[in-house]
Amino acid sequence: MNELNIGETILKLRKERKLTQEELALMIGISAGAVSKWENGNSMPDISILAPLARALNTSIDTLLSFHKELSEEEVNNIKSKLTKIFLHEGYAVGEKECKRYLSEYPNSIYLKVEVAGLLNTYLMMSEDDSEEFIKAKRQEALDLFN
Structure with missing residues (x-):
């Protein structure tokens, strides 16, 4: 952010x-x-x-240093937009990696977690691994973020 x-x-x-x-x-x-x-x-x-x-x-x-304890709605929306482009242009694996990077950078942002969970779930269909185990595990990770 x-x-x-x-x-x-x-x-x-x-x-x-x-x-x-x-x-x-x-x-x-x-x-x-x-x-x-x-x-x-x-x-x-x-x-x-x-x-x-x-x-x-x-x-x-x-x-x-532009440090804020919490991300603003605008900052989260900007991150979401960047992540969406990454998922669409670079694929699920790269998008997931960037999602995890943002989550580690802003571990206390509940709004970011919710948005990232939605992105991970939405773009899961783009993953190269379409096995039931993989999809189930990734859906659980997204669900864990919601919780």
Whole structure:
């Protein structure tokens, strides 16, 4: 969900504070070029810079890193859309692998679990393994997510 949008976040917060790249850079002891690279997505700040950067932008490190304990409905819908495309274009095995990756990244998101369970169940028919055992096991995994 979590895609890391730190550059966009820095740009937005810097503009809200009416700071130039040079002013922000001076506040945290780096070059204006480094700020520019962050904002353009060409690089990311070093971890040692995050606390001073957050203080300079009057925010938290969680906000800088786009960290949220829970995913929003919009974020879950975006993930669901990406997963649907993966199932359709790359097949069930790849889709299932990506579903598991998202579930491990956001283990507490009930809404994500419900949506992933639905996707796993829906696209199961696309699996190369159509044995009764396999289908039964995968349906149980999807059911377990619902629970």
